[in-house]
Amino acid sequence: MGMNAVDTVWVLVATCLVFLMLPGIVFLELGFLRAKNAVSTIMQVFTILFLTTFTFMLVGFTLTFGEDLGGIIGGLDFLGLNDLGTEVWEGTTIPALSFFLFQLMFAAVTIALITGAIAERMSYKAFVLFVIAFALVYAFPAHWVWGGGWLHDLGKVDFAGSTVVHVTAGTAAIVAAILLKRREGFETESFEGHNLPFAALGGFILWVGWFGFNGGSALAINESAINAIVATHIAAAAGALVATLLTWWQLGRPSLVMAINGSLAGLVAVTAGCAYVSPFGALAIGVIAGFINFYAIKLIKHKLKIDDALDVSSIHGLPGVWGSIAVALFADGRLDNVTGILYGGGWHLLGVQILGVLAVMGFVGVSTIALLKIIKETVGLRSSSRDEISGLDLADHREAAYN
Numbered sequence: 001m002g003m004n005a006v007d008t009v010w011v012l013v014a015t016c017l018v019f020l021m022l023p024g025i026v027f028l029e030l031g032f033l034r035a036k037n038a039v040s041t042i043m044q045v046f047t048i049l050f051l052t053t054f055t056f057m058l059v060g061f062t063l064t065f066g067e068d069l070g071g072i073i074g075g076l077d078f079l080g081l082n083d084l085g086t087e088v089w090e091g092t093t094i095p096a097l098s099f100f101l102f103q104l105m106f107a108a109v110t111i112a113l114i115t116g117a118i119a120e121r122m123s124y125k126a127f128v129l130f131v132i133a134f135a136l137v138y139a140f141p142a143h144w145v146w147g148g149g150w151l152h153d154l155g156k157v158d159f160a161g162s163t164v165v166h167v168t169a170g171t172a173a174i175v176a177a178i179l180l181k182r183r184e185g186f187e188t189e190s191f192e193g194h195n196l197p198f199a200a201l202g203g204f205i206l207w208v209g210w211f212g213f214n215g216g217s218a219l220a221i222n223e224s225a226i227n228a229i230v231a232t233h234i235a236a237a238a239g240a241l242v243a244t245l246l247t248w249w250q251l252g253r254p255s256l257v258m259a260i261n262g263s264l265a266g267l268v269a270v271t272a273g274c275a276y277v278s279p280f281g282a283l284a285i286g287v288i289a290g291f292i293n294f295y296a297i298k299l300i301k302h303k304l305k306i307d308d309a310l311d312v313s314s315i316h317g318l319p320g321v322w323g324s325i326a327v328a329l330f331a332d333g334r335l336d337n338v339t340g341i342l343y344g345g346g347w348h349l350l351g352v353q354i355l356g357v358l359a360v361m362g363f364v365g366v367s368t369i370a371l372l373k374i375i376k377e378t379v380g381l382r383s384s385s386r387d388e389i390s391g392l393d394l395a396d397h398r399e400a401a402y403n
Contacts, residue, residue, distance in 0.1 A: 004093035007220040011094050011102055014216025017209045018105035022049060024205030025112045029119060031199025032257070032310055034191065036391025037120045038401030044115045044124075048131055052108040055135040057081055060107060061100055063139035064147045071150030074143050092219045102216060107138050109213075110165045116310025117173035121183050123383045124396045126375045133375075134172065137367045141168050141360045155349065156356040157331070157338055159228065160217035162272030162323035163360055170317015171361045174300070174308055175368040180381065182307035184388045191309075196256060203260035207236055210267045214274045224335055228274035232267060235274075235286030239266025239319075242290025258294065264315050265293035269323035273331055276338050281330035288326075289319040321357050328353045 022045055029041045052060075058080050066074030078084050081100065089099040111134055122130075144151040145158050158164055183191070193199055214232045218225035243262025247255035266286035270277070277285065296314035300306050308314070328350035331340040339345035375381055382388075387395030394400065 001088060001091075001093050003088050003095060004220070007093045008095060008098055010221040010225070011098050011216055011219055014212035015098070015102045015105055017212025018102070018109060018216065021105075021109050021206055021209035021213065022112055024202045024209055025109070025115070026202065027198045027205060028202025028260070029116055029310060030193075031195045031197065031202060032193035033119055034391070035194040035402060036393055038194075038393060039397050039399045040124075040392035041115070041119060042401075043397060044119075044127060045112050047128065048108055048111050048115070051128065051131045052111060052135050053104060055132055056104045056107050057100075060135050060139050061103065063136065064103065064142045066147075068143075068148040071144070071153060073140060073149075074147050094219060099219070102219075103142075106161060106165060106213075107135060107142070110138055110161075110169050111135065113166070113169035113312055113316055114172050114176065117177045117308045117312040118180055119309040120392065121180055121382055121388055122176075123380060124392075125379045126381045129375050129379065130371060133371045134368075137172075137364065137371070138168060140363060140367075144359070145356065151352070151356045151359065154352045154355070156352050157276065157327045157349065158272045158324065158356070159275045160214040160271045162268060162270075162320045163356055166268045166271065166316040166320030167324065167357055167360050168364050170313045170315075170320055171364040172368045173312035174306065174317060175365050176372060177306055177308040177313070179369065179372045179376075180307075182305070183309070184385055186307050187305070193257075199260060200256065203263060207233075207263060207267065210236070210271075214271055218275060224275040227334065230279060231270050231274040231277055231282035234279050234282040235266040235270035235289065236263045237266070238283050238286025239263050239269070239290040239293065242287050243294055246290070246294045261293055261297070261311065261315050262290045265289040265319040268316050268319040269326060271320075272323045273327035275335050276327055276331035276340075278330075278332055278334070281326075281332065285323060285326045285330060289322055292318050292322055321361075324353050324357050325350065 026045045062078035063074045066077040069075050084096045086095045089096040142164050143149045145156050145164050210232050211229045215225045215229040240259045240263035243258040244254045247258045266289045269285050269289035270282050296318045297311050329340045329342050331338040332343045333339040
């Protein structure tokens with residue numbers, strides 16, 4: 001196939017939309033965190049952007065999409081983007097460099113999501129090392145599913161990343177939150193966010209950015225892209241509605257915080273199957289994601305007392321698991337003959353989807369433990385209690401967000 005200018009423009013637009021998700025994450029975290037850590041929050045995501053760019057350019061892309069080595073990792077065909085020019089990427093109608101840039105944004109967003117769990121307590125030195133190392137960890141599940149690895153060969157379905165991005169980020173997030181331990185003042189001080197309008201702005205930006213995240217994964221402007229965008233919007237709205245009704249019922253008030261979280265959970269869950277399900281399938285996926293998110297936060301943060309600051313494991317991890325499984329239930333055969341159980345499909349896909357989730361959770365969990373242990377023994381992992389209490393803006397950066 002030759003290059004198609006319209007498809008190329010769409011993928012570049014989608015790349016910009018996914019890029020926009022990074023400031024979306026920044027605003028979301030700013031709003032939900034304390035003012036004394038605002039600069040630290042911005043700097044973490046900004047650091048991810050430039051460090052992941054170089055790591056993915058040098059080795060991450062080739063480890064993900066290079067020639068398959070035993071189903072585990074890609075070869076060094078594209079080391080340093082070697083032989084990756086303006087020629088069309090195999091199986092698409094877009095230039096190879098456009099494909100690289102689009103996939104780079106996915107790697108950056110995956111790592112950026114983890115910052116929500118480690119916020120307000122990881123030292124900047126430790127964070128830099130973690131970002132570089134985790135960019136390489138990400139290459140493994142991405143290759144397994146998208147790069148021709150063993151899960152791809154088994155038939156694993158993950159259109160835009162419920163498993164590759166969100167289960168990966170959610171697993172790393174809860175492991176990191178446990179190993180870092182709770183922030184100073186957890187359960188004795190108020191950790192309420194300092195600017196809910198910022199959080200709402202971040203939620204809106206992420207919602208629209210997800211149209212590029214999911215719709216762009218078609219790598220062309222076609223029926224799959226349109227279906228993905230429509231399903232994405234419906235699932236987000238369903239998750240937000242359920243979260244709003246649940247808080248209204250249980251707390252006696254509709255919560256903006258939980259409405260935002262519910263929309264994100266719906267977006268996460270539909271990401272795996274957005275091109276494979278009908279609008280009503282997307283609605284069902286979003287509704288269930290809203291319930292999962294609401295009760296997961298109550299379990300993880302309030303009962304287990306795990307200080308996942310921005311509830312990454314509840315918003316991305318568990319809804320990502322659900323979304324990965326939901327494909328095997330709600331796919332109606334509209335794309336690649338992927339048919340779920342509810343539409344007459346067999347049980348094989350369900351087994352593969354569950355296996356894929358468990359494999360990614362296991363690998364990422366063990367890798368995250370190993371990385372954080374090594375970092376702790378070398379440069380240290382956590383800021384001092386004094387720095388944490390005063391705020392990482394001044395402790396790490398000598399800059400204040402608000403003068």
